[in-house]
Amino acid sequence: MSDAALDVVEFLLTTSVYSDDRTLDENDLPPSFRRVYWTGGVGDEDGSDTEGGTGSTRKPAGIDRPLSVTTTTAREATGVDRPWEAVSELMFTERDEFSGTITLAQQGMAEEWFAERVDADRLLENPTLAKHFERHDDYEFDVTHEAARERNRPIQADRVWIDGLLNEYFDEEDDEEMLDLVEVRAPEEVDMSLDDLVLTEDQQNELDKISKAIEHRDYLADIGLREIGKLLFVGPPGTGKTSTAQALAQDMDLPFVEVKLSMITSQYLGETAKNVDKTFEVAKRLSPCILFIDEFDFVAKTRRSDEHAALKRAVNTLLKSIDNISLIDDDVLLIGATNHPDQLDDAAWRRFDEIINFPKPDSGMRADILGLITRTMDIDEFDPHLIAEVTEGLTGSDLRMVLREAVLEALTEDRTTLTQEDLLNAVEEFEERDTLKNMDMMEGDHDALVAGGDIDKASDGGHSHDHDHDH
Numbered sequence: 057m058s059d060a061a062l063d064v065v066e067f068l069l070t071t072s073v074y075s076d077d078r079t080l081d082e083n084d085l086p087p088s089f090r091r092v093y094w095t096g097g098v099g100d101e102d103g104s105d106t107e108g109g110t111g112s113t114r115k116p117a118g119i120d121r122p123l124s125v126t127t128t129t130a131r132e133a134t135g136v137d138r139p140w141e142a143v144s145e146l147m148f149t150e151r152d153e154f155s156g157t158i159t160l161a162q163q164g165m166a167e168e169w170f171a172e173r174v175d176a177d178r179l180l181e182n183p184t185l186a187k188h189f190e191r192h193d194d195y196e197f198d199v200t201h202e203a204a205r206e207r208n209r210p211i212q213a214d215r216v217w218i219d220g221l222l223n224e225y226f227d228e229e230d231d232e233e234m235l236d237l238v239e240v241r242a243p244e245e246v247d248m249s250l251d252d253l254v255l256t257e258d259q260q261n262e263l264d265k266i267s268k269a270i271e272h273r274d275y276l277a278d279i280g281l282r283e284i285g286k287l288l289f290v291g292p293p294g295t296g297k298t299s300t301a302q303a304l305a306q307d308m309d310l311p312f313v314e315v316k317l318s319m320i321t322s323q324y325l326g327e328t329a330k331n332v333d334k335t336f337e338v339a340k341r342l343s344p345c346i347l348f349i350d351e352f353d354f355v356a357k358t359r360r361s362d363e364h365a366a367l368k369r370a371v372n373t374l375l376k377s378i379d380n381i382s383l384i385d386d387d388v389l390l391i392g393a394t395n396h397p398d399q400l401d402d403a404a405w406r407r408f409d410e411i412i413n414f415p416k417p418d419s420g421m422r423a424d425i426l427g428l429i430t431r432t433m434d435i436d437e438f439d440p441h442l443i444a445e446v447t448e449g450l451t452g453s454d455l456r457m458v459l460r461e462a463v464l465e466a467l468t469e470d471r472t473t474l475t476q477e478d479l480l481n482a483v484e485e486f487e488e489r490d491t492l493k494n495m496d497m498m499e500g501d502h503d504a505l506v507a508g509g510d511i512d513k514a515s516d517g518g519h520s521h522d523h524d525h526d527h
């Protein structure tokens with residue numbers, strides 16, 4: 057029997073049990089199942105009226121019983137292409153030709169069939185069935201409903217729930233500017249994990265500290281320790297600030313709310329202060345979540361210069377909102393990031409309780425990063441330490457670029473196995489590129505950019521600080 061059949065039977069059983077047991081709620085359904093049935097905006101958990109709602113026409117959010125299974129819903133939920141064909145041979149399944157609904161003619165038989173083919177680990181992924189089999193005297197799986205609930209991601213982290221929330225807060229006209237200013241990603245959509253990153257010991261310690269703080273936030277609230285949970289990531293471009301924030305979201309299964317401050321431009325100024333406010337409200341409703349504010353130096357720049365009054369208002373709203381949000385009270389972890397710590401003024405610094413440094417990687421780290429990003433590649437005579445030696449000053453992002461270059465270069469020769477030589481060539485290529493980039497930014501270098509000028513010559517002749525080439 058194929059896995060496809062098992063998947064579809066699980067779906068049929070789950071929908072059937074869920075439809076009958078009214079004590080189950082959406083957090084008892086695995087995310088891929090409930091996604092199919094979730095309708096409307098977001099329910100009012102606290103019963104109070106939320107502002108910004110679109111009025112009485114909105115359907116109350118939730119999952120309506122009974123859950124009916126059709127080819128379409130089954131395909132969407134299980135990813136099985138032809139769900140009916142996958143289970144049509146089984147004696148206990150049935151399809152109504154007219155409506156296309158698939159049902160279990162014999163639920164008991166289906167349970168037995170299913171129980172013979174799954175283990176406790178799989179049941180723990182499905183709280184609805186975990187509860188059902190836990191109670192059933194005929195089966196002795198080592199599972200509890202509670203354990204499965206704990207393992208299952210809450211609906212607040214699902215894309216459908218997030219979309220519902222955003223629709224509730226921002227109507228159509230707001231959409232465009234909001235999309236520029238804030239982006240919300242469900243943890244399932246973040247494809248960065250802590251395993252993909254090489255962190256310094258210091259970074260690792262700080263992240264461990266914050267994970268522990270999140271885990272024990274009730275205790276911290278009890279002892280009145282509230283000034284915690286606002287981190288500032290400081291470091292040059294390409295050192296992993298954004299990636300680390302995303303990886304934390306994935307690691308802790310939290311939605312990732314990203315604010316791009318440079319998008320607060322004069323273009324939409326009238327609405328910006330309001331939208332900044334809304335962004336923080338959204339973060340609170342999404343909580344627990346990570347609120348990531350990139351390009352934080354923008355704040356200081358705006359306060360200093362003689363910017364438009366509306367822009368200053370927007371930034372002041374932002375600072376006030378930051379003051380009013382808390383990890384302990386609102387379950388929102390705030391992470392700011394900047395390439396220009398020197399531009400931050402006291403007002404900005406003061407708002408963060410931990411500063412985490414993202415330096416350019418040293419030789420050992422570079423070797424580790426190279427090891428990581430080449431994990432799935434074939435490289436003959438690969439010596440990451442040697443490459444690390446010749447890539448002084450390069451960031452993780454630069455190293456990725458070097459590798460990409462080497463891969464593409466090898467492909468031009470139809471090779472998918474690289475050599476150490478390829479990598480060394482790509483490093484050299486990268487440094488030429490880098491020289492070009494720097495020339496562009498420096499005054500007085502323009503004659504070096506005249507056609508026919510050779511890059512090596514330009515860098516050797518023009519700058520005494522450039523290393524000598526031995527040719």
Ligand SMILES: Nc1ncnc2c1ncn2[C@@H]1O[C@H](COP(=O)(O)OP(=O)(O)OP(=O)(O)O)[C@@H](O)[C@H]1O
Pocket residue numbers: 252253254255291292293294295296297298299300394395414417425428451452453454456
């Ligand atoms: N320490 C590292 N370990 C592994 N990969 C890294 C590391 N640092 C950077 N990278 C890789 O480099 C790329 C860029 O990193 P990221 O966008 O996180 O940098 P950043 O610090 O946010 O840069 P910017 O300041 O320009 O926003 C990512 O693909 C990331 O995986």
Ligand SMILES: [Mg+2]
Pocket residue numbers: 297298299350393
């Ligand atoms: Mg970044």
